[in-house]
Amino acid sequence: MEWLDAIIQGVLLGGLYALFATGLSLIFGVMRLVNIAHGDLIVLAAFLGLAMVNGTGVHPLISLVVIVPVMAAIGYALQRGILNLTLGRDILPPLLVTFGLSIIIQNVLLEVFSADTQRLKAGALETASIAIGEQIAIGWFPLIVFLSAVGVIAALQLVLFRTRLGTAFRATSDDHETAALMGIDNRHVFALAMALALAVVALAGTFMAIRTNFSPAIGPARLLYAFEAVIIGGLGSLWGTLAGGVILGVAQAIGAKFHPGGQILAGHVAFLIVLVLRPNGLFPRTRDR
Amino acid sequence: MSGTPETVLATHELTAFYGDFQALFGIDVHVGRGETVAIIGANGAGKSTFLRSVVGQLPSEREQVTHEGKPIGHLQAHEIVRRGIALVPEGRLLFPSLSVEENLRLGAYGKRAGPWKIERVHELFPVLRERRATPGTALSGGEQQMCAIGRALMSNPTLLLCDELSLGLAPVIIRQIYAVLPVIVSEGTTIVVVEQDINQALDVADRVYCFQEGRVSLQGRPDDLSREDVATAYFGV
Ligand SMILES: Nc1ncnc2c1ncn2[C@@H]1O[C@H](COP(=O)(O)OP(=O)(O)O)[C@@H](O)[C@H]1O
Ligand SMILES: [Mg+2]
Numbered sequence: 001m002e003w004l005d006a007i008i009q010g011v012l013l014g015g016l017y018a019l020f021a022t023g024l025s026l027i028f029g030v031m032r033l034v035n036i037a038h039g040d041l042i043v044l045a046a047f048l049g050l051a052m053v054n055g056t057g058v059h060p061l062i063s064l065v066v067i068v069p070v071m072a073a074i075g076y077a078l079q080r081g082i083l084n085l086t087l088g089r090d091i092l093p094p095l096l097v098t099f100g101l102s103i104i105i106q107n108v109l110l111e112v113f114s115a116d117t118q119r120l121k122a123g124a125l126e127t128a129s130i131a132i133g134e135q136i137a138i139g140w141f142p143l144i145v146f147l148s149a150v151g152v153i154a155a156l157q158l159v160l161f162r163t164r165l166g167t168a169f170r171a172t173s174d175d176h177e178t179a180a181l182m183g184i185d186n187r188h189v190f191a192l193a194m195a196l197a198l199a200v201v202a203l204a205g206t207f208m209a210i211r212t213n214f215s216p217a218i219g220p221a222r223l224l225y226a227f228e229a230v231i232i233g234g235l236g237s238l239w240g241t242l243a244g245g246v247i248l249g250v251a252q253a254i255g256a257k258f259h260p261g262g263q264i265l266a267g268h269v270a271f272l273i274v275l276v277l278r279p280n281g282l283f284p285r286t287r288d289r
Numbered sequence: 290m291s292g293t294p295e296t297v298l299a300t301h302e303l304t305a306f307y308g309d310f311q312a313l314f315g316i317d318v319h320v321g322r323g324e325t326v327a328i329i330g331a332n333g334a335g336k337s338t339f340l341r342s343v344v345g346q347l348p349s350e351r352e353q354v355t356h357e358g359k360p361i362g363h364l365q366a367h368e369i370v371r372r373g374i375a376l377v378p379e380g381r382l383l384f385p386s387l388s389v390e391e392n393l394r395l396g397a398y399g400k401r402a403g404p405w406k407i408e409r410v411h412e413l414f415p416v417l418r419e420r421r422a423t424p425g426t427a428l429s430g431g432e433q434q435m436c437a438i439g440r441a442l443m444s445n446p447t448l449l450l451c452d453e454l455s456l457g458l459a460p461v462i463i464r465q466i467y468a469v470l471p472v473i474v475s476e477g478t479t480i481v482v483v484e485q486d487i488n489q490a491l492d493v494a495d496r497v498y499c500f501q502e503g504r505v506s507l508q509g510r511p512d513d514l515s516r517e518d519v520a521t522a523y524f525g526v
Contacts, residue, residue, distance in 0.1 A: 167395055170384070170387060180345075180346070180370075
């Protein structure tokens with residue numbers, strides 16, 4: 001029973017990792033951009049949520065009504081103003097620029113909010129749970145996070161495969177020069193993809209801030225979890241990314257059972273095992289070579 | 290004078306570069322409304338480069354390209370197709386992640402009004418209806434070419450540029466594909482075909498340009514050109 005509980009908690013935690021990873025996966029899929037600042041943008045969203053909750057007293061989940069569109073707008077401007085200029089045949093410039101961006105975000109957060117660890121208070125929601133039998137209790141909040149991850153990925157999947165914009169995303173990803181011949185403005189489409197990605201980042205950052213302590217320096221570790229979830233799942237597959245997040249979460253939960261400090265290590269070990277057995281991840285995009 | 294309303298496309302001393310390499314050296318071409326113009330020339334003569342410059346895939350100066358009298362040389366590819374110039378690119382270049390139907394519908398991304406709808410494209414190429422759910426790149430070469438033409442038509446162009454329609458196709462398929470050009474012209478579309486295959490091009494064209502090493506080496510009506518002139522202009526002796 002103890003093990004079943006660990007696995008359930010791990011699956012739910014995997015929902016948060018999937019939310020960390022979804023934006024990264026989407027951006028890589030659409031424009032082959034590896035965003036090194038992704039983790040710091042998650043932390044930025046957390047601090048924006050903190051500022052708003054402290055400033056207005058609203059519940060963190062209500063603050064999403066503002067934080068999600070704000071992060072989307074930041075994403076659009078960031079892509080249009082900076083990142084589009086770095087895209088080309090060479091993969092190095094976007095890596096360097098997003099690495100620089102990561103450092104800038106960390107330093108600005110440090111300057112504005114100090115190095116103190118923070119937490120978003122969500123009141124009764126933090127402890128509310130549903131009891132299943134004698135030994136297993138499922139927290140409402142982790143459940144909400146997990147269902148949000150499923151909902152977000154289902155919605156993105158609908159956008160990708162059922163809308164005009166989604167078709168444009170896929171065409172641009174295949175061949176952006178020919179996509180332009182269809183009337184697609186790649187710079188705009190890329191910016192919309194980044195806006196969508198950072199909308200998900202806003203959700204991920206706020207959930208993270210309710211669940212754990214955070215400080216300006218924790219971005220790179222979130223990036224690592226996101227990377228691992230994306231790679232485990234297979235590049236370009238959003239449902240794969242969810243599976244990757246869940247595998248990471250379950251491995252961590254099981255690792256924690258063995259040894260209190262084993263949590264993080266177990267996640268990395270699971271990542272390495274998948275990488276050795278299935279170098280392309282579990283669900284690689286089939287139409288890529 | 291080019292730039293009158295009856296001229297759909299004109300280029301003025303058009304040049305093009307790949308880095309330091311100059312591929313076009315001052316090309317003057319004009320295409321009148323309703324005409325079918327052929328551009329012929331040996332491999333590497335600059336035909337594709339010319340089309341890529343016209344549609345904005347390669348940069349050019351503002352006044353080097355005019356469309357219906359307005360300069361478009363400075364515009365980007367996505368802006369030019371929205372003004373009614375569509376390219377069927379060399380090698381078809383269908384989107385592998387998209388089904389045949391999605392490839393076609395993406396052609397209408399710019400939402401230009403006009404006679405071409407998916408039903409009309411299906412009438413022209415019924416096989417594209419039968420195979421609408423398959424990935425574009427799973428089609429045969431001829432079917433891919435049909436899909437690429439249909440995709441370009443979906444943007445409702447007033448000017449359709451076709452780069453080597455016959456490339457790699459069997460003669461019977463080539464004839465089938467060339468047979469639809471008159472239907473497209475009858476909808477009021479002006480066509481430019483680029484071909485290495487001289488005979489195919491001379492059959493359909495009202496006028497011909499021959500390119501050689503980035504320059505126009507000959508132009509005229511097919512009936513007015515002797516075989517020797519064409520051979521000289523094409524191969525450069
Ligand atoms: N992407 C490119 N980079 C460098 N040179 C190119 C490129 N594409 C074409 N060229 C050169 O430009 C010239 C014209 O090529 P192209 O327009 O493709 O000829 P055509 O279509 O008539 O066969 C050739 O010398 C070719 O080698
Ligand atoms: Mg060519």
